[in-house]
Amino acid sequence: MRVLVSLAAASLVAIIVASPVAARTVRMETVVALGDRSEPSIKQALQEAFETSLRGAVAMGFSRMRVSGARVLPDSVVLATIATDEDEADDDQDLDQGTLRESLRKTM
Known part of the structure; x- marks a missing residue:
């Protein structure tokens, strides 16, 4: 009986210790008002939203x-x-305001 209790306790500890960590992911939408529909206004609004x-x-x-x-x-x-704390195998970069801001400028 002691062996069975010991095995059950060891199994329970292994399950608790080795439980997988779930990554958090959230989708956000940011809305910024436009003064007019000119290209500079749109770029400025996108920059502010970013x-x-x-x-x-x-x-x-x-x-x-x-x-x-x-x-x-x-x-x-x-x-x-989309923001996440999951480690991805692709070429996504960690949050770095300068790097991300530069990436946004290249797409505009």
């Missing part, structure tokens, strides 16, 4: 963020991003 999303992701403790889409509406810009 920086707002980045600050939110950092505040929530996420280590990675990527842009999943952007829409220009008649009076606003909507930027969709």
Whole structure:
């Protein structure tokens, strides 16, 4: 009986200690008002939306963020991003405001 109890206790400890850690992922949409529909206004609104999303992701403790889409509406810009703390095998970069800001500039 002692052997059975010891095995059960060891199994329980192994399950608790070796439990997988689930990565957190969140999809965010940031809306910024447009003054007009000129290209500089759209770029400025996208930059502001990106920086707002980045600050939110950092505040929530996420280590990675990527842009999943952007829409220009008649009076606003909507930027969709996905933030995660999951380590990915692809070429995504860790959150670094300078690097991410530079990547955004290259896409505009």
